[in-house]
Each structure stands twice: as structure tokens, then as C-alpha cells.
Amino acid sequence: MENTMKLNPARKTKSLNRNFLMRNMGLIASYTFLIVMAIIIIYPILLTIMSAFNVSNTLYSTSFFPENFSFTENFKSLFNDTAYLSWYTNTFLLSIVTMVLSTVIVVVSGFVYSRYRYASRKSALMSLLIIQIVPSGSGLIALYAMASSIGIYSSENATLYTYIFMTLIYTALGTTMNTLLMKGYYDSIPRDLDESAKIDGATQLQIFTEILLPLVKPMIVVIAIFCFLGPIGDIIMPKFLIASMSSDSKTLAVGLMGLINDIKDSNYNVFAAGAVLAAIPPVLVFYKFQDYIVGGLTSGGVKG
């Protein structure tokens, strides 16, 4: 009796130790998965960065570590030989205006969908979902036809009008899904808060600006970032709409694409340099607001 009592703890510890691998199986598996994913994602990024500092002409001769290392060569030719600066300004102006417009619309429409009940509410929400189903590419011809039928291309300020046109389209694209996201976030804020503020004497506008807006801030940031990134990453629509225009009026994506379009004449290293520069603003934005992004996407407006 006494013996077993003495033996038991030791044996137990041993078997627990033996189970160490088994117990941490899940952890090990997740780490392996994460590391593999990280490599898959990081490798191309590194490759791009490396080739931005490599002076050479073909993609095939590019090795991972630069052969003819130069800090500035590719960037110089980017600014001297192409209209990179105007692509850059075009793109970020487009992005910022789109971001501001869509965010304002989404913040208000999400509030309305979440807090008001009116006859067409259900069908309006439904149509937001249905719009998502249609692939955005399928409307391109229609967009082009629309743009030319309202006389954008025949006007003197064709470039400006095209950009305004694109801003409106990106804004519209940015509001559908994001309105649903935003509505969900407003929904996570208990109605009790609105009612409590109402009894405290707040007007509808004060409830919106003083109670709800501060609480949905994380989601506003997330949506602003989404809307900001949308136009930067898009190539199909600008390619369609500004194909015939001068080099100055291109967006980053279209302009950079032009650098590598032609197999014989392409310059992959200059392209890589342009891509690295183009990535800086989004990376900074992500870095600055990473807490908001994680918080906004994972938790509701009111915690504990």
C-alpha cells in the first residue's frame, strides 16, 4: 500500500513528460504552418527588394543577392526615364479622395442600417449583398461606354474627368461590403447606450457623434485602410479607362506594368524599384494602425 503511494507520483511525472510531444502537437503543427506561410509570403517580397538594388536587364539573370549592387541606379532611371512621380501622385490622390468619400458614406450608412427601421431596409441590405456577387470585371465595358457617352474622352480635361469618374466608381465599390461590415460593428454596440444618451438629453446627432462614433473608431480605421488600398492595387479598371492616355496620366499599377509588358524591352529591376517605393505608404499605414486593424476586425465596439 505504502509502496504504491510512493511510486505513483514518480510514474505519473514520467508519463506526463513522455506526453510532452503529444500535448504540444497542436502548437507544433501551428508553428510549422505559420513558418511555411511566412516563407511563402516573405520570399517574393525579399526578392523584389533585392532586385530593386540590382542593375541588370533581365529577370532570368537576377539572382537572389544583387550581382551589380547599386543603391540608387534603378531609382534614378525610374524618375528620369519614366513619369513615375506623376503616377505616384495620381494614384495616391485617387486613393485618398476615394478613402475619404467612401469612409464618410460608410460611417453614415452603417449607422442608418443599424439604428433605423424603415420599409425598404431589408431589400436595401439584400441588394448590397447581391451587388457583391457580380464580379467587378464584368462591368468594365459598361463603364467605358458610360465614360465615353458622357463625353469624358472628348473633353479637354479628359484626364481629370477620368480620374473623377474612377474616384466615384472606387467609392461606390468601397461602400457595398464595407457598409455591411460597418453595420455589423454598430450592431455590436448595445442600443441601451443610445437610449441612455437619449434620456441624458442627447439629440440624435449627438448620439451619433458623441457616443457611437468614438466607439466605432477601430472599424472606421479598418475601412479607411481598405478603401485606401483598393485603388492602389487595382490594375484592370485604370488600364481600361486610361489606356489611350499619355504616360503622365497613368496610375502606378498601370505605369509599372508598362515597364515589364514588353518581354524584350522590359526592365525588371526598375519595375522592382517602383514597386518597393509604391509599397511604402501602405506599409506605413498598416504599421501605424496595426492595433486598430486587429482590434477592429476581431472584437465588437464595447468590451467588458
Add this chain to the structure above:
Amino acid sequence: MSKISLRNIVKKYPNAEHCSVSDFNLDIEEGEFIVLVGPSGCGKSTTLRMIAGLEDITSGEFILDGEVVNNVSSKDRDIAMVFQSYALYPHMSVRENVGYGLKLRNYPAETTKKQVDEISKDLFLTQYLERKPKELSGGQRQRVALGRAMVRTPKLYLMDEPLSNLDAKLRTTTRSEISRMHRAKGAITIYVTHDQVEAMTMADRIVLMSMGEVQQIGSPKELFTNPKNCFVATFMGMPSMNLIEGSYKAGNFSCDSFTIAVSDTDKKILDDAGYDGKSLFLGARSSAIRSGKKYEEAFPNSCFETTAMNVEYLGDSVNVFFNAEPNNLFVGTLGTGEREVEVDEKVTLVLDNTKLHFFDSETEESIKYTINQVK
């Protein structure tokens, strides 16, 4: 003229089949503490929310200071409300939470600060003023919610189960805190709870509701001693009143388990009301069930022998459960000095027949209600 009148208030939610509140009538005088009590889903919150202006009144009139205010918005009704969830603004500090109502009413900053400081001192919140709600315990949050209401002096305080998220001890202390605040402020308070103990201890008048209908309105004592029907009788009081079905004949009430004589006054009432030879419900609070020589001598005709099924020790007293067909368990509370009962022991119990209630077996209305009311 009453300060507040609710006339034939009806609430039917747009997509609901039945009315959530039907024909609610109540006049409230200056300074009264009214408790709306009833089981969950009986329409208490709905009633309160109509008074607050958070819910439309389907039909009927809500009169405040002689004016019909059905369509006046909440913010112009001059009320303060404590929510069950507290509904503190998560992004504001305690100070901002408490002062928000004053700020919206354009009080000067110093006045706001002074009033917030004062109320916080009253509620022991001074050291938490700069914290956010999520950094507070449940009890502290509850006090902030109270403070937010109490910092103003509105015509009307509304509270919807403000204590239901607190533990039992805190509930008792906060209960008396609210009563004290009410006396200090003197404004009408309408308090919603499902807990009859809160209703009994706090109310000037209780409004007991069930299924959207008012069952009885009266002081705690009235509801306890003269319940209008079976529902009121069993809802008020802990443990709840024993009801047992049986028949009455010539001064005797008999059920499957026992036969007892009713008191002379009760006999007259029952005979006059024409219940001789009819079935009815006998209602007896556990405190009317006693044991011991003293009681056997006092009520020799209402003793019966039974077996204790279970015994609950409560410190000062003991709850004894015993079988009384056709209803399964009957409970008596024996106080100190009475005999100690063991489980499975045979005991002689005495029904104090001066404290009995009788209910019509069909309508479940109290037979003695109107007679007692006149007294």
C-alpha cells in the same frame, strides 16, 4: 390631481400577436416609490420604456403634470433612468459618464464638476472618477449608473432591474442605498424588478403584473395580507403561499389529507358568499402552519397529523415540507421554541385559522378580498 397618470395604456409590438401590456392604469402621487413587479416577460420593462419614451404607446394616455406627453421625446420628459445593463459609455471616464447629462443641458463646467464630486462622494466613487467603466467592478459600475441618474433632479426616476447583476450581499446594501437616495431626492421613482423581496422592502406601492395585465396595486402590506387572487398570493412572500384544493362544507374545509374547521368570521363570509358545499382553494402562508402544545390548544379544530418529507434549516427557523394530496408539497415554517422535526417524523401541525385565505376554484379570485378591503 396626481403628478403622473397612466390611463388605459396598451402596448402591442408591431409583429407581436398579443399585447405586451394591456389596459394599464395607475396614478402616482408626488414622492412615491412605485415598484413594478412580476415574473419575467410580464411587460414590466415595456411599461417602463413607454414611460421613458423609448417605446411608442399603442393606445392610452401618459399624463405628466397634467399634460399628455405620449409624443414628447425622452430627452424632453425630464427623466433619469438606470438600465439593467448599466449602459455606461465605455469611452468616457466615470466623471464624464456621470456628468454627461449635465453637460448636454449646458450646465457651467464648475457646477457640473461640483455636482459630480458631490454625488460621487455619496456613492463612494471619488477615487474612481478618472477610470473607464471597464476598469470597475460590477458593484462600482452599478453605482456609477446610479450616480448618473442621481446627479440630476428630474421629475421622475426610472430603474429597470438595477440590482439584478449584483451578488446577494451587494444587492441588499445597494437596495437600502437606493431607498435612502429616494428619500433624499423626494422625486417619484418607478422601479422594475422580478424579485418580490425588493418589491416588498422598497415600495410605497407595488404594481404586480402578470401576462401584461395588472393583477393588484397596493402597499406591500396590502398585497401580502390581502392578495386579490391566487397569482398575487403565491407571488408575494417567501416561501410562497401554500394553495390546496378542497371543498368547504358547514364550517369545515377538507382536502385529501386533512379536514379543519375554519374560523367563525371566515365561516360567515364563506356561507354568505354561497360557497357551502363547493370546492375552493385554501391558501395558507407557511407562517400560519405551526406545531406544539400551545397552538394545539389554541386551534383544537384545525390540527392534522402528517409526515415530514424534508426539512430545511434556516438558522432562526426551519422549513418543513410535507405531503398534502393532491398538491405535492406543503411548507410550514417553524420558529424557535417550537419542536424540532426530523425527516420522516410524524408531526401534528396546526393551521392558524385566523390567517387563512380562500380563493374561488374557477376564477382564482380571493373570496375575502373586498371584505378585507373595506376593513
